[in-house]
Amino acid sequence: MANYKLLKRLERIIYFIKTAPGISKLELIDKIWDTTDHEVSERTIERDFTTLKTDYGLDIVYDRSLRGYRIDDDAERLGTFFKFAELSSLADLYEAGLKDYKTFQKWVIPDDSSAFKGLHNMQKILQGITLSQKLSFTKVNYYQNSRTVYTVTPLRLKEYLNRWYLIAVPDSLEEIRTFGLDRIENLQVLPEKAKLIKDGEKQLHQFLDVIGLNYNETDKVEKVVLQAQNKQIKYLRSLPLHHSQTCVEGENGWGRVTYELKPNYEFETQILKLGAMVVVEKPLWFRERIAGHIKGMNELYT
Known part of the structure; x- marks a missing residue:
């Protein structure tokens, strides 16, 4: 198991390669130095590449067409790795001095989860x-x-x-x-x-086709296309709703976002939360369902 210092560096490597495909090894070293204040060598980076592959199943490869490094994009493995890094970051907070409730109150503004137990x-x-x-x-x-x-x-x-x-x-x-x-x-x-x-594994795989928990509302994976404001697309890129999400910005202030998934209730709520910044283009039945929700909400205020 990697210690947190190593895990933090691995997370930075994945982040920089993911956000800038084609980054060189020297550029990667500079960025890690800038964000972690720790000097690393090319040999260290090479060892980290090996650790990412052997321990986490994440393969960093050199792409000659890009003249730099990219990651073989496995959404499930990436998501699991980032969640592990996020939870492990609590150890870093502890080491930095977060050892009592008063310090916690000074440093952290938590989400409203006071009712949660378990x-x-x-x-x-x-x-x-x-x-x-x-x-x-x-x-x-x-x-x-x-x-x-x-x-x-x-x-x-x-x-x-x-x-x-x-x-x-x-x-x-x-x-x-x-x-x-x-x-x-x-x-x-x-x-x-x-x-x-x-x-068992096939059943678990069903969660990859949906947002949230309800994988059995429909058996069909569909292509869902949204029109979205270019400004909103920037936020969707930063925090994707689903691993199948692809975004293309347009020239008139509106772009297009597509998904390959089972449109369930949780997906509907995510679309509704975006308000007037997105419009469902297809499939038609899903567009009509979202329009029905909006109509029903509007009637409550008229």
């Missing part, structure tokens, strides 16, 4: 995943005001909108389900071995 369950969940053991817990259903006891085979932890979810298969099923950690009580790691899940 992070204490992470250790047991990771234990169950690592040791391939079943978990038992009580799931609280806020909508139905009920509690249900589950025994599950845990597969993954997934984050969405600053909330963590357990992806698991209940004993009575063969299909994956998601459980919010904030709704899990009485979690226990059982001595019973986890069951083998038919097409």
Whole structure:
């Protein structure tokens, strides 16, 4: 496992190559020096390239047409790496002196997540995943005001909108389900071995086709095209809604953004959040659905 100093440098390398394909090794060294205040050599960079490939599955290659380096773009691996780097950055805060609540209040303005609970369950969940053991817990259903006891085979932890979810298969099923950690009580790691899940990896792969959690609203991956203001495209490039996103700016102040995904409810909410800065061009049924949401909202204010 890389220490945080190394991980921080690796994250910088990926960031600079991702944002400036064709960057030279010397340019990369200069940028790392400027942003981390640590001097590195060409040999260090070469070792880092090897570490990224062997430990994280991220391949940095020299592209002769660009006369510099680029990364073989694997959205899933990149996303996982950046999330790992983000969570590991907490260690850097600690080393810098963030050791008490008063210091935390002075340095950090957190998001409003005071109602969230469930992070204490992470250790047991990771234990169950690592040791391939079943978990038992009580799931609280806020909508139905009920509690249900589950025994599950845990597969993954997934984050969405600053909330963590357990992806698991209940004993009575063969299909994956998601459980919010904030709704899990009485979690226990059982001595019973986890069951083998038919097409487990294939089922997990379904999350790549959607934004968020709802992968079974439709079976069809579609090409969604948006017209978007050029100014908004800059923000979308900085924080993509989905790994399939491609952006092209236009000459009249409006450009085009395309996605290859299953248009689910979470995607609809992301589009609606952009307001008048985007317009759905196609498919027609999705354009009409978004228009229906806008019409319904407008009627509430008239």
